[in-house]
Amino acid sequence: xxxxxxxxxxxxxxxxxxxxxxxxxxxxxxxxxxxxxxxxxxxxxxxxxxxxxxxxxxxxxxxxxxxxxxxxxxxxxxxxxxxxxxxxxxxxxxxxxxxxxxxxxxxxxxxxxxxxxxxxxxxxxxxxxxxxxxxxxxxxxxxxxxxxxxxxxxxxxxxxxxxxxxxxxxxxxxxxxxxxxxxxxxxxxxxxxxxxxxxxxxxxxxxxxxxxxxxxxxxxxxxxxxxxxxxxxxxxxxxxxxxxxxxxxxxxxxxxxxxxxxxxxxxxxxxxxxxxxxxxxxxxxxxxxx
Amino acid sequence: xxxxxxxxxxxxxxxxxxxxxxxxxxxxxxxxxxxxxxxxxxxxxxxxxxxxxxxxxxxxxxxxxxxxxxxxxxxxxxxxxxxxxxxxxxxxxxxxxxxxxxxxxxxxxxxxxxxxxxxxxxxxxxxxxxxxxxxxxxxxxxxxxxxxxxxxxxxxxxxxxxxxxxxxxxxxxxxxxxxxxxxxxxxxxxxxxxxxxxxxxxxxxxxxxxxxxxxxxxxxxxxxxxxxxxxxxx
Numbered sequence: 001x002x003x004x005x006x007x008x009x010x011x012x013x014x015x016x017x018x019x020x021x022x023x024x025x026x027x028x029x030x031x032x033x034x035x036x037x038x039x040x041x042x043x044x045x046x047x048x049x050x051x052x053x054x055x056x057x058x059x060x061x062x063x064x065x066x067x068x069x070x071x072x073x074x075x076x077x078x079x080x081x082x083x084x085x086x087x088x089x090x091x092x093x094x095x096x097x098x099x100x101x102x103x104x105x106x107x108x109x110x111x112x113x114x115x116x117x118x119x120x121x122x123x124x125x126x127x128x129x130x131x132x133x134x135x136x137x138x139x140x141x142x143x144x145x146x147x148x149x150x151x152x153x154x155x156x157x158x159x160x161x162x163x164x165x166x167x168x169x170x171x172x173x174x175x176x177x178x179x180x181x182x183x184x185x186x187x188x189x190x191x192x193x194x195x196x197x198x199x200x201x202x203x204x205x206x207x208x209x210x211x212x213x214x215x216x217x218x219x220x221x222x223x224x225x226x227x228x229x230x231x232x233x234x235x236x237x238x239x240x241x242x243x244x245x246x247x248x249x250x251x252x253x254x255x256x257x258x259x260x261x262x263x264x265x266x267x268x269x270x271x272x273x274x275x276x277x278x279x280x281x282x283x284x285x286x287x288x289x290x
Numbered sequence: 291x292x293x294x295x296x297x298x299x300x301x302x303x304x305x306x307x308x309x310x311x312x313x314x315x316x317x318x319x320x321x322x323x324x325x326x327x328x329x330x331x332x333x334x335x336x337x338x339x340x341x342x343x344x345x346x347x348x349x350x351x352x353x354x355x356x357x358x359x360x361x362x363x364x365x366x367x368x369x370x371x372x373x374x375x376x377x378x379x380x381x382x383x384x385x386x387x388x389x390x391x392x393x394x395x396x397x398x399x400x401x402x403x404x405x406x407x408x409x410x411x412x413x414x415x416x417x418x419x420x421x422x423x424x425x426x427x428x429x430x431x432x433x434x435x436x437x438x439x440x441x442x443x444x445x446x447x448x449x450x451x452x453x454x455x456x457x458x459x460x461x462x463x464x465x466x467x468x469x470x471x472x473x474x475x476x477x478x479x480x481x482x483x484x485x486x487x488x489x490x491x492x493x494x495x496x497x498x499x500x501x502x503x504x505x506x507x508x509x510x511x512x513x514x515x516x517x518x519x520x521x522x523x524x
Contacts, residue, residue, distance in 0.1 A: 131489065173487060183484065188394070189487065191471070195473065
């Protein structure tokens with residue numbers, strides 16, 4: 001026992017030395033990285049300043065996990081939104097860089113202005129307009145109720161009293177909440193649509209409300225699933241996707257009018273047909289714009 | 291309370307931070323409901339985990355290799371695979387055999403219990419094996435049977451030594467219950483995500499949720515410290 005204090009003290013000393021060692025080394029690396037990032041930022045800043053006079057390179061954020069709007073295909077971001085973005089940027093005369101940021105980081109990046117805009121099947125609503133600016137709507141989402149055979153849902157009002165699965169933060173969630181009430185206890189908000197469909201298969205929820213294109217994708221990939229679908233344009237309120245900008249961004253009008261041009265001149269219709277195989281409802285979009 | 295929150299919002303705005311207390315206030319009742327569910331799920335997980343863990347620890351200490359084997363592999367499985375995967379397996383594959391529709395809260399409780407049992411078992415084993423053999427031998431010589439030795443002599447002493455690592459495990463478990471949000475168990479983080487989904491803002495919901503988790507774990511820390519002091523022998 002007499003040896004213990006000596007052992008204790010020496011261990012303590014070793015610990016302190018080790019910590020001190022770590023401290024200095026991290027300090028060095030930190031200052032190193034700080035230094036280099038600062039210089040990088042410096043050159044970046046100059047580069048963008050120079051580019052400002054000619055053409056500013058816009059940073060675009062997305063969450064490439066929402067087929068067929070944006071998803072990863074062999075390491076590249078593809079989808080309806082991606083093609084539309086290319087057309088709009090060409091029309092507006094901007095170079096851009098599309099980055100896959102993930103959902104929550106994308107929101108915060110647009111809010112803080114570290115990217116110039118976000119395109120990711122983003123639904124326009126009043127709560128979100130308090131924080132962001134939106135372009136004119138570019139996609140009308142038609143909600144589809146997917147339910148197991150025999151549950152017998154014929155229109156949206158039948159959702160009342162049923163257990164409903166949605167993906168959190170989507171148009172489907174908004175639409176279902178408008179029918180049964182916000183944060184109703186019968187609504188389960190899943191992390192992804194795939195999880196909501198899995199809950200439907202297991203009978204945890206009786207119906208899933210989502211975009212018809214997403215539902216179509218599910219049926220295509222799960223041909224054995226015994227589900228029925230119904231759309232209801234009368235009872236569901238229309239929801240629209242828009243490009244999202246930081247509040248009071250200077251490029252909103254420019255990009256928005258370029259988008260409107262792309263919708264009017266037929267490029268939009270081409271892209272729409274390529275991805276969804278049908279004619280877009282242009283009247284609904286123009287009506288929503290007004 | 292609301293006045294105070296608005297006061298903070300204004301001060302934050304003064305230094306250029308845009309923080310909407312409105313979201314916090316609107317979702318406060320939901321956060322409270324979620325907090326109660328989080329506490330409930332964690333308590334149930336801790337209790338069931340401790341009971342299961344004790345048996346698994348005893349099983350793993352069995353002198354028979356064959357008897358030891360299932361317990362060893364139970365621990366290997368639950369320590370060696372991600373908790374999220376376990377949650378999916380239990381929610382989508384195991385629970386549907388027992389109940390329909392599956393209550394996600396039940397799935398979270400079962401997953402947390404089974405998972406923490408593996409960790410708690412090792413804590414118990416360490417605690418039990420840290421007690422000097424002489425204690426058991428002395429008790430045996432007084433005519434106690436194996437069960438009595440374990441219950442009256444070993445466990446009370448071992449328990450004291452197990453409090454710090456158990457406290458660690460409880461805190462981890464409390465925070466891990468947030469994974470329930472992914473299968474739509476309406477616990478604390480679920481409501482944070484719901485608020486983010488409505489407003490597309492991340493700081494207000496997540497910081498509030500983090501603060502509530504912090505208050506919960508802090509209370510647990512001091513409760514355990516108190517317990518440790520009460521049980522300390524001089």
